[in-house]
Amino acid sequence: MIRLSVPFRQALARLTLPVMLMVSLGLVLIGRADQNLAGTLRSSLDDVLAPAYQLVAGPIVALEHGSGVIGNLFDLEGENEQLRAENARLLQWQAVALALEAQNDALKSTLHYVPQPTPKFFTGDVVADLGGVYARSVLVAIPSPDAAQNIVGAVAMDGRGVAGRVVEAGDRSARVLLITDLNSRVPVATGVAGAPALMAGTNGPDPALLYWAPGQPPPEGAMVLTSAEGGAFPPGLPVGVVHYNAQNDPVVLPLADLDSLRLLRLFAYPSNEPVLTPVPAAAAHKPAPRLALNKTGP
Amino acid sequence: MSGVAVRRRPSLWRRLDAASRYAWPAALLIFGLLVIGLPFGLPGQAELRPAYAMACVYFWSLYRPSSLPAPVVALTGLLLDLLGMSPLGLWAVLLLVLQGATLASRRRLVPQFFLLNWLVFASYAAAASALAWAAQSILSLTILPLLPLAAQMLAAAGLYPALAALFIRAHRGPAAAELA
Numbered sequence: 001m002i003r004l005s006v007p008f009r010q011a012l013a014r015l016t017l018p019v020m021l022m023v024s025l026g027l028v029l030i031g032r033a034d035q036n037l038a039g040t041l042r043s044s045l046d047d048v049l050a051p052a053y054q055l056v057a058g059p060i061v062a063l064e065h066g067s068g069v070i071g072n073l074f075d076l077e078g079e080n081e082q083l084r085a086e087n088a089r090l091l092q093w094q095a096v097a098l099a100l101e102a103q104n105d106a107l108k109s110t111l112h113y114v115p116q117p118t119p120k121f122f123t124g125d126v127v128a129d130l131g132g133v134y135a136r137s138v139l140v141a142i143p144s145p146d147a148a149q150n151i152v153g154a155v156a157m158d159g160r161g162v163a164g165r166v167v168e169a170g171d172r173s174a175r176v177l178l179i180t181d182l183n184s185r186v187p188v189a190t191g192v193a194g195a196p197a198l199m200a201g202t203n204g205p206d207p208a209l210l211y212w213a214p215g216q217p218p219p220e221g222a223m224v225l226t227s228a229e230g231g232a233f234p235p236g237l238p239v240g241v242v243h244y245n246a247q248n249d250p251v252v253l254p255l256a257d258l259d260s261l262r263l264l265r266l267f268a269y270p271s272n273e274p275v276l277t278p279v280p281a282a283a284a285h286k287p288a289p290r291l292a293l294n295k296t297g298p
Numbered sequence: 299m300s301g302v303a304v305r306r307r308p309s310l311w312r313r314l315d316a317a318s319r320y321a322w323p324a325a326l327l328i329f330g331l332l333v334i335g336l337p338f339g340l341p342g343q344a345e346l347r348p349a350y351a352m353a354c355v356y357f358w359s360l361y362r363p364s365s366l367p368a369p370v371v372a373l374t375g376l377l378l379d380l381l382g383m384s385p386l387g388l389w390a391v392l393l394l395v396l397q398g399a400t401l402a403s404r405r406r407l408v409p410q411f412f413l414l415n416w417l418v419f420a421s422y423a424a425a426a427s428a429l430a431w432a433a434q435s436i437l438s439l440t441i442l443p444l445l446p447l448a449a450q451m452l453a454a455a456g457l458y459p460a461l462a463a464l465f466i467r468a469h470r471g472p473a474a475a476e477l478a
Contacts, residue, residue: 021391030386
């Protein structure tokens with residue numbers, strides 16, 4: 001250890017706080033100038049933290065969902081009753097779904113329907129709830145690094161509906177921005193006719209529904225699906241249900257259980273936008289003289 | 299004879315003990331921040347993280363400033379920014395300002411009653427939270443919702459007595475006296 005004189009050490013101690021303050025202010029400026037810096041730092045930190053979080057979050061999830069250990073032993077009778085009633089209702093729905101599926105297949109064959117290619121997807125554990133005060137995001141652990149290619153922009157769904165999109169991804173982790181985040185904007189189609197609207201996160205539990213056709217407010221209880229407008233989302237993924245809040249503004253009640261996400265499927269859809277391949281410089285130069293020749297030739 | 303014993307280099311275990319006591323506030327602060335990220339699904343968990351950081355910085359700057367030096371506070375703020383998706387460096391600045399304010403008023407605050415310290419912390423934390431809200435509103439060019447701001451102020455004020463009760467017990471450890 002370096003021996004320093006007492007006054008010098010005192011002066012040094014008095015200086016550290018202002019110096020660190022200047023450094024931090026500089027960091028704010030650098031972060032504003034280079035927007036990618038925060039993302040890079042964040043995804044590398046997430047890559048380090050995700051395995052550790054996965055290790056710790058595993059037992060918590062096991063305790064909660066029980067696998068029947070301690071969890072829900074006390075209310076087995078009532079739960080059984082509820083499950084039996086629900087099961088009967090679901091069996092009815094299953095019959096309806098099968099009938100509809102058969103009808104749908106028949107209609108598709110008459111229309112010569114070309115199905116969309118099935119996207120690549122994989123399932124990841126939600127290992128940490130890393131939202132900020134004004135941000136809603138979760139950390140998903142990615143099972144293998146080769147699954148993580150081109151994952152930024154992938155659509156994240158839980159068992160019921162769209163939960164968000166991947167905004168940053170490393171080799172072992174992906175950060176999913178939830179649809180309730182202030183910066184989240186999802187083009188949606190509402191109701192049977194698929195009336196277009198925009199779902200905007202408000203930092204609260206239910207995202208707002210904006211920009212619907214004037215004079216035609218979305219009806220209460222209408223289904224909200226994603227729309228392909230803008231090419232950001234594939235069409236027809238279930239998002240939620242229209243509801244009018246106390247201020248009589250339409251909001252979306254998300255189908256996904258955003259407060260307790262445990263597993264997310266990440267769908268990496270191939271982008272539908274046309275790929276613009278830049279013409280190589282050599283190829284761009286070659287046709288020019290030939291064009292000139294053709295012009296002068298005849 | 300006793301003079302010889304005092305002047306002797308402390309044994310390895312003694313030094314380890316002192317080092318662990320010295321590092322305890324910083325380690326607890328960073329460990330706590332990471333634990334708050336676990337998916338418990340508690341309401342207001344996001345607000346709790348900056349509140350916890352502010353309470354730790356205030357308490358240790360008040361009672362044992364040497365074991366929470368400014369670089370550690372800056373790193374903690376950076377970690378907070380990276381975890382919580384706030385602009386890079388924002389919480390580093392705010393925590394350092396909080397530490398500076400605490401150190402400046404330290405001599406007057408330490409002999410006071412706990413209740414007064416608590417009130418001072420609540421007002422400092424409210425000011426820092428409001429600054430964070432204003433800075434993020436300006437940087438994102440929108441007026442951010444006020445409800446999370448109020449929740450964060452309340453979380454900070456409510457968390458402090460519980461944390462202080464825990465920390466005071468740790469602070470009274472026998473080897474801590476010479477580090478104060």
